[in-house]
Amino acid sequence: MTHVREEILGMAGYTPGEQPQAGKFIKLNTNENPYPPSAQVTQAIRRALDSGLARYPDPLCDSFRHRAAEVLGVDPDWILCGNGSDDILTIVTRAFVAPGKKLRLPFPSYTLYHTLAQLQGAVSEAIPFRDNWSLDEKFHSHTHDLQLAFLPNPNSPSGTLLSPEEIRNVLEQLPCPLLIDEAYVDFATTDCLALVRENERLMISRTLSKSYALAGLRFGFLIAQPQVIRQLLKVKDSYNCDTLSIAGATAAIDDQRWLAENRAKVLATRERLTKALSELGFSALPSQANFVWSPHSGRPVQPLYEQLKSNRILVRYMKYEGWQDGLRISVGTDEQIDACLTLLKSMV
Amino acid sequence: MTHVREEILGMAGYTPGEQPQAGKFIKLNTNENPYPPSAQVTQAIRRALDSGLARYPDPLCDSFRHRAAEVLGVDPDWILCGNGSDDILTIVTRAFVAPGKKLRLPFPSYTLYHTLAQLQGAVSEAIPFRDNWSLDEKFHSHTHDLQLAFLPNPNSPSGTLLSPEEIRNVLEQLPCPLLIDEAYVDFATTDCLALVRENERLMISRTLSKSYALAGLRFGFLIAQPQVIRQLLKVKDSYNCDTLSIAGATAAIDDQRWLAENRAKVLATRERLTKALSELGFSALPSQANFVWSPHSGRPVQPLYEQLKSNRILVRYMKYEGWQDGLRISVGTDEQIDACLTLLKSMV
Numbered sequence: 001m002t003h004v005r006e007e008i009l010g011m012a013g014y015t016p017g018e019q020p021q022a023g024k025f026i027k028l029n030t031n032e033n034p035y036p037p038s039a040q041v042t043q044a045i046r047r048a049l050d051s052g053l054a055r056y057p058d059p060l061c062d063s064f065r066h067r068a069a070e071v072l073g074v075d076p077d078w079i080l081c082g083n084g085s086d087d088i089l090t091i092v093t094r095a096f097v098a099p100g101k102k103l104r105l106p107f108p109s110y111t112l113y114h115t116l117a118q119l120q121g122a123v124s125e126a127i128p129f130r131d132n133w134s135l136d137e138k139f140h141s142h143t144h145d146l147q148l149a150f151l152p153n154p155n156s157p158s159g160t161l162l163s164p165e166e167i168r169n170v171l172e173q174l175p176c177p178l179l180i181d182e183a184y185v186d187f188a189t190t191d192c193l194a195l196v197r198e199n200e201r202l203m204i205s206r207t208l209s210k211s212y213a214l215a216g217l218r219f220g221f222l223i224a225q226p227q228v229i230r231q232l233l234k235v236k237d238s239y240n241c242d243t244l245s246i247a248g249a250t251a252a253i254d255d256q257r258w259l260a261e262n263r264a265k266v267l268a269t270r271e272r273l274t275k276a277l278s279e280l281g282f283s284a285l286p287s288q289a290n291f292v293w294s295p296h297s298g299r300p301v302q303p304l305y306e307q308l309k310s311n312r313i314l315v316r317y318m319k320y321e322g323w324q325d326g327l328r329i330s331v332g333t334d335e336q337i338d339a340c341l342t343l344l345k346s347m348v
Numbered sequence: 349m350t351h352v353r354e355e356i357l358g359m360a361g362y363t364p365g366e367q368p369q370a371g372k373f374i375k376l377n378t379n380e381n382p383y384p385p386s387a388q389v390t391q392a393i394r395r396a397l398d399s400g401l402a403r404y405p406d407p408l409c410d411s412f413r414h415r416a417a418e419v420l421g422v423d424p425d426w427i428l429c430g431n432g433s434d435d436i437l438t439i440v441t442r443a444f445v446a447p448g449k450k451l452r453l454p455f456p457s458y459t460l461y462h463t464l465a466q467l468q469g470a471v472s473e474a475i476p477f478r479d480n481w482s483l484d485e486k487f488h489s490h491t492h493d494l495q496l497a498f499l500p501n502p503n504s505p506s507g508t509l510l511s512p513e514e515i516r517n518v519l520e521q522l523p524c525p526l527l528i529d530e531a532y533v534d535f536a537t538t539d540c541l542a543l544v545r546e547n548e549r550l551m552i553s554r555t556l557s558k559s560y561a562l563a564g565l566r567f568g569f570l571i572a573q574p575q576v577i578r579q580l581l582k583v584k585d586s587y588n589c590d591t592l593s594i595a596g597a598t599a600a601i602d603d604q605r606w607l608a609e610n611r612a613k614v615l616a617t618r619e620r621l622t623k624a625l626s627e628l629g630f631s632a633l634p635s636q637a638n639f640v641w642s643p644h645s646g647r648p649v650q651p652l653y654e655q656l657k658s659n660r661i662l663v664r665y666m667k668y669e670g671w672q673d674g675l676r677i678s679v680g681t682d683e684q685i686d687a688c689l690t691l692l693k694s695m696v
Contacts (some may be wrong), residue, residue, distance in 0.1 A: 004579045007446075008443050016404070036401075054563060056563040056564065094467060096351055098353050242564060242590070243565070245592075
């Protein structure tokens, strides 16, 4: 196909984690929540379905914006809704990064950031984390043509968290806008919401996929100052969220009690998982997310991934150039994690 | 907000038709289907909801691709699914049009095409239709830097249709890929599906919003040769369609009997509407879509739009530079159209 842009022809494309559509797997590879979402979500979607699908949805998702605003303590016009937080990251990239210019990201982190830069014809500038997953000071250095920086916090695959104070320090020195990707923040001890008020260059993206158990619904959002949101609204598709997902997302964020209970369960299992992995010789990092990053100094881990898969347990095998490879294991139910640990014990 | 790209700061943004979220309107302004979707759709969505939302959806929407492929007589890998056909148009623009290059479109037509060019930092090259809405030969002329052409067929606001033979002729002479936007084609007498087999430069976009009565679901798709689809898959968000919309869309395209019955009802009402508007002095064009384009030589039509709106009937008032303004009236139920016509009669 000769007419496709060179940038697209030359790129491999982002590869999402395996999503087997058939067969029964214990899925611990894409950080989905192992529990069903709040019952309020299902009820709200049923009601919306009964009200009909023939009409276009609300382009601004105002029902969600109003309820989320109350929960977060901001005004509704500080919120932009998206078809998953991937949609939000695409919108922000297109709004801030011109072709040929630079998008900064830490490494290793979410590999989609690099793909987004490629799609935009921009240059991604990867700044390696230090060995202990702290942020190198190069991350806030001035570079020619730097237009945007992405920083996931908690990070994946490490599950590590930078404090709001560290992020404030980065932001003050950074010459461009900074998007903090808080996809996993509901499992962490701090967040950066307060920083959005202080600086229009700070944006926060969140998703309902992980902590609200709604990966199938595709709903994410951005929190930023209203003059930023107004510009980003021009970039999004008019009707980027559908009637059912708006209804479900509104009900989800309304049920903060469900969130607290779910979080407590996930955190309890996470602690068990981390401890057990350490006992098996993994260098399992203390995690602030719903997964545990598990390199192993004593043996190669790719065969473990393969053996688990052949036993219908999917974890994520990850190899980043210059870094020790490892397994990223999502926090499942206690039963799922026990099944995974039992198998691992028989292998290591 | 000084860091936003100049192209974005300088643009007005696409304005969708009014979607009043409160109050009861007869909505004849955004070409929604006035009837509820197939009962199969609702059932399929309920089943998907019962199966859960915590898992990511199928990135390729294979259930839809397989069923649509059977209905259309192509292979599944000729189909790309999108979050509405706006998503499809965005993906195609990003794949083919480099910043600074040209995107061709007819005028007047769907104003989003121009917005998509702006967002890409590209130049939109509008080729005016001839007075009788036939395509000017300039549309297939060679221009420096031309990388893609959009051609809606049937067109909006005119509701007019170009024959497959005319489109083949355009395609043969055009130096770039051509996307035929068939959003309204299920209400027309011909389509361009056969041309996709003949030429990899031809792509067809379709939507379930209009003819399947699913504007609230956000589901569209592209039909093109597999080597084209493979490139476009790199550009889309991994999970651009959600679990419920995939289930609903698959059920919708499966129910071709519903489509045929709905089409017959819409076409019957369209004929009544066109005739009645002509009798009221409108130059109502024979339409191949689910709306009727209605300029009026005898009097200004904007006040009619305003008066209808104050009576809680929404139609679309459209004014394109250099063209006579008009009302674009969606085909509603007979009852809705009667209410609209009764009011119009009292005004003109």
